Each structure stands twice: as structure tokens, then as C-alpha cells.
Amino acid sequence: MPIVHEGLAREFEYVTQEEERATILEQIEAGDALMQEMAYSLITGNHAAVDELTQKALGEDREANDVLDEGLIPGMAVVGVKFRDNLIFVPEVLIAARAMKAGMAHIDPILSASGVEPIGTAVFGTVKGDLHDIGKNLCIMMMRGAGFVVHDLGVDTKPDEFIEAADEKDADLVLMSALLTTTMPNMGRTIAEFEDMGLRDEYKFMTGGAPVTQEFSDDMGADGYGDNAISCVEKAKELIEIAKVASSG
Numbered sequence: 394m395p396i397v398h399e400g401l402a403r404e405f406e407y408v409t410q411e412e413e414r415a416t417i418l419e420q421i422e423a424g425d426a427l428m429q430e431m432a433y434s435l436i437t438g439n440h441a442a443v444d445e446l447t448q449k450a451l452g453e454d455r456e457a458n459d460v461l462d463e464g465l466i467p468g469m470a471v472v473g474v475k476f477r478d479n480l481i482f483v484p485e486v487l488i489a490a491r492a493m494k495a496g497m498a499h500i501d502p503i504l505s506a507s508g509v510e511p512i513g514t515a516v517f518g519t520v521k522g523d524l525h526d527i528g529k530n531l532c533i534m535m536m537r538g539a540g541f542v543v544h545d546l547g548v549d550t551k552p553d554e555f556i557e558a559a560d561e562k563d564a565d566l567v568l569m570s571a572l573l574t575t576t577m578p579n580m581g582r583t584i585a586e587f588e589d590m591g592l593r594d595e596y597k598f599m600t601g602g603a604p605v606t607q608e609f610s611d612d613m614g615a616d617g618y619g620d621n622a623i624s625c626v627e628k629a630k631e632l633i634e635i636a637k638v639a640s641s642g
């Protein structure tokens with residue numbers, strides 16, 4: 394269905410990059426008016442509405458996956474774009490995140506019970522010495538929304554905690570966030586500790602956080618880098634594909 398919700402149509406105008414417009418429009422158009430209202434409520438941070446609309450949609454016997462793909466994810470994608478383009482700031486993102494959480498509270502139990510094969514499993518932490526977790530939490534939410542199982546290791550995560558969790562959770566990906574120039578090198582130190590244990594090739598490593606660049610990430614020996622929650626999901630999918638091809642070949 395084309396965009397019939399006026400508010401959502403206005404919000405969609407903030408998405409200006411051609412490729413992103415096409416992807417997000419496809420997701421929106423797969424849904425109906427109820428899904429559009431859900432996406433709009435999420436973008437505007439109306440958690441009570443998202444809570445109610447998600448319950449309503451699931452009560453109509455829609456698939457939890459469809460509600461996620463056609464309502465919550467396109468909404469969150471618009472939020473991600475607006476944040477990246479400096480059209481909204483941290484408080485608005487956190488308010489939208491709360492709305493996403495309200496919807497996910499109904500969807501998560503259904504998806505986990507249905508045994509849908511996840512895209513991949515990741516452990517994700519903010520590195521040792523660093524307490525910034527807003528960006529990490531956004532990435533985790535977007536990754537979970539995209540079908541990954543993500544184990545949140547919290548903040549101030551020491552290398553051995555990454556190693557233990559990656560093993561215990563049978564992770565494919567190890568994701569690290571750092572916001573301080575003083576803690577950024579701890580991403581490289583973490584990878585080095587995996588290497589020392591002979592575990593470097595068991596996992597794909599990704600880095601991110603405001604001061605981190607592609608070049609820095611490469612220097613740290615990581616496999617992937619993302620500068621926002623959308624690119625985090627895209628890169629994670631790409632690395633999972635590479636890992637699959639490598640293990641089948």
C-alpha cells in the first residue's frame with residue numbers, strides 16, 4: 394500500500410538518499426495503514442501508541458515478523474537516518490528507542506518461541522574503561538530488529554569478558570564500541586587477546602563509536618566498521634555472509 398498516513402509521508406521526506414528511500418519505501422509499502430501508524434508513532438516516540446498498536450496487530454493474527462518488518466523497522470530506519478543527518482539528537486533517539494522497546498516487548502517472546510533461525514549471533518560491549526552506551530544500545534536494538542541474536546555485555550567490558558562471552562554464546566560476531574580516544578585502543582587490545590588465545594579466526598570483529606574511523610578500525614585489526622546503527626547492521630550481515638561462504642567452501 395502506498396503511504397497513506399500523512400504524518401509518515403512527511404517523515405519519509407527526511408530520507409533523501411535514493412537507495413535508502415527505495416529500501417525504506419519497500420518496507421513501508423509491504424504493510425498497511427495500521428503498520429504505517431505504528432511506524433509514525435515510533436518515529437514520534439509515542440511509546441504508548443506503539444505498545445497498543447503492536448498488541449492490536451498481533452491480536453489480529455498477524456505474524457510477529459511482519460509487524461516487525463513493516464511497522465517497527467521502517468520507523469526505526471527513519472529515526473536512524475534523521476539522527477545521522479543531524480535532524481534529531483540523542484534525546485529524541487532515546488524516546489524513539491523506548492517506543493521500539495514497547496513494541497519489541499510483545500514481539501520478542503513470540504520470535505524467540507517460534508525458533509526462527511537467527512541471521513547470526515553477536516556479543517556486543519563497550520570496551521574496557523568506557524562507560525558510553527547509548528550508541529551501542531541503538532546498534533543492538535537495530536541488530537535485534539534485523540534478526541540477529543545479540544548478547545549485550547554492557548560497558549567497561551574487559552578483553553577476557555569478550556572472549557568468555559563469545560565462546561559461551563557461540564557467537565559469530567564480536568562487536569565493540571568506544572567513545573573516548575583513551576579507550577579506542579582497547580578494541581585492538583581485545584582483538585590481540587583473542588589472537589593470543591588462538592581464537593582470532595573463530596569470529597568476525599566489528600568496531601564503532603563516534604571517534605572511530607574506518608582507518609582506525611583497520612589499524613586495530615577489525616573485519617568491519619560502521620559509523621551508525623544502520624551501517625552496523627549492514628556490515629554485520631555482510632560479515633555473516635562472508636563467514637558462511639568461507640565455512641561452506
Ligand code: B12
Binds near residue numbers: 528529574600
Ligand atoms: C552522553 C555522553 C556521556 C554520558 C554517557 C551516558 C551513556 N549512558 O552513554 C556521560 C555523561 C556518562 C559521559 C561521560 C564521560 N564523557 Co562523554 N559524552 C557523551 C556525548 C555527549 C554523547 C555520546 C553519545 O551517546 N552519542 C550518541 C550516540 C548515539 O552516538 P555514538 O555513541 O557515536 O554511536 C553511534 C555510532 O558511533 C555507531 N556506533 C557506536 N558504537 C558502535 C559499535 C559498532 C561495532 C558499530 C559498527 C557502530 C557503532 O552507531 C551509533 C548509532 O548511530 C559525547 C559527545 C559526542 N558528541 O559524541 C561525549 C564524549 C564522548 N564524552 C567525553 C568525555 C571526555 C567524557 C568523560 C571523560 C567526562 C568526564 N570528565 O568525566 C566521561 C567518561 C566516562 C567513561 N569512563 O566512559 C568526550 C570524549 C573526548 C575524547 N576525545 O575522548 C566527548 C566526545 C565529549 C567532548 N567533546 O569532550 N559522556
